[in-house]
Amino acid sequence: xxxxxxxxxxxxxxxxxxxxxxxxxxxxxxxxxxxxxxxxxxxxxxxxxxxxxxxxxxxxxxxxxxxxxxxxxxxxxxxxxxxxxxxxxxxxxxxxxxxxxxxxxxxxxxxxxxxxxxxxxxxxxxxxxxxxxxxxxxxxxxxxxxxxxxxxxxxxxxxxxxxxxxxxxxxxxxxxxxxxxxxxxxxxxxxxxxxxxxxxxxxxxxxxxxxxxxxxxxxxxxxxxxxxxxxxxxxxx
Amino acid sequence: xxxxxxxxxxxxxxxxxxxxxxxxxxxxxxxxxxxxxxxxxxxxxxxxxxxxxxxxxxxxxxxxxxxxxxxxxxxxxxxxxxxxxxxxxxxxxxxxxxxxxxxxxxxxxxxxxx
Numbered sequence: 516x517x518x519x520x521x522x523x524x525x526x527x528x529x530x531x532x533x534x535x536x537x538x539x540x541x542x543x544x545x546x547x548x549x550x551x552x553x554x555x556x557x558x559x560x561x562x563x564x565x566x567x568x569x570x571x572x573x574x575x576x577x578x579x580x581x582x583x584x585x586x587x588x589x590x591x592x593x594x595x596x597x598x599x600x601x602x603x604x605x606x607x608x609x610x611x612x613x614x615x616x617x618x619x620x621x622x623x624x625x626x627x628x629x630x631x632x633x634x635x636x637x638x639x640x641x642x643x644x645x646x647x648x649x650x651x652x653x654x655x656x657x658x659x660x661x662x663x664x665x666x667x668x669x670x671x672x673x674x675x676x677x678x679x680x681x682x683x684x685x686x687x688x689x690x691x692x693x694x695x696x697x698x699x700x701x702x703x704x705x706x707x708x709x710x711x712x713x714x715x716x717x718x719x720x721x722x723x724x725x726x727x728x729x730x731x732x733x734x735x736x737x738x739x740x741x742x743x744x745x746x747x748x749x750x751x752x
Numbered sequence: 753x754x755x756x757x758x759x760x761x762x763x764x765x766x767x768x769x770x771x772x773x774x775x776x777x778x779x780x781x782x783x784x785x786x787x788x789x790x791x792x793x794x795x796x797x798x799x800x801x802x803x804x805x806x807x808x809x810x811x812x813x814x815x816x817x818x819x820x821x822x823x824x825x826x827x828x829x830x831x832x833x834x835x836x837x838x839x840x841x842x843x844x845x846x847x848x849x850x851x852x853x854x855x856x857x858x859x860x861x862x863x864x865x866x
Contacts, residue, residue, distance in 0.1 A: 634795045679788055 518723035522589020522638055524548045525722065526629070529594030530567060531556035534644065534692070537715035538592055539567035545719060550586065552595070575617040580625055587632040590722050591641040595622070596663070603657040611658065618662045623669055630673060630682065639682035642721050643670045647690030647737035667733055674731030683730040685721050689714065690737035706738050754855045761796045765789055773851055780847035797854070803861040810857045812849050819843070830860030
């Protein structure tokens, strides 16, 4: 498929994840200038996506946002999310606060900065990689799905408010990914799991000019999740 | 100087002839600026004047929660002298924000920065 891109610079939040590495490779291969954030895994980022420029960012600490905020990007691929699996009532109070501050509040602060820069150029496309767990959560995923749901709402609202100024968003609810934390929830899927490279190709499409009519919505890519999802992923804290 | 730069921003954001913009022009009543336009305007003001504008103050948002000349002066200290009285008399006519208010906000911020 021939994909066209009006913009040039793409920022991948969570760039050292398996999908992040694959996305950096695919997008740089399509001529985009890729910047990938890392938190604990710079070495992996360098090894996996030589063409991506590493940018340090700890979503849990807004003091680390300065390097990302200094740049301006045409595209954003948002893969960053911290892990928390526990029954809703068993989570520590401080943990709940930290989890939502990191994944919802701090991310929104960052989006505000990035979005305002995009406004200056009247161009931007943001892809948020969400989870099909929002459609069908398992026990222990309460904090994960509620925070993802909040973030999806922010992205959809951004797409709604900014489309007049050339900025659009889409949320991709993945499941059956052969990578990341989703693995432990899957059993006997009907089709082979979606490889990070395949997901990267899909992300490349959803960034491209041809997909921009798909705005302010969430799209599920799950191979028919209800047929194979386990009841629980183990419920570890 | 500030007004001239603002006119360029208005031209970019609202796609209007800068010649139609003067200090007495109402931003919302006359130029039909919407919320998203004001946001874009603020981003350009920040960029062009190198200030960190508070959208609430710059666009006189929540003005109706601060009615009364003394309260307006306290909340929006950048307004030129006498403007609070004018605003009170003008409230029934719709959104009171004028281009001159933006000019004053920017000049006030620049002076504070210095």
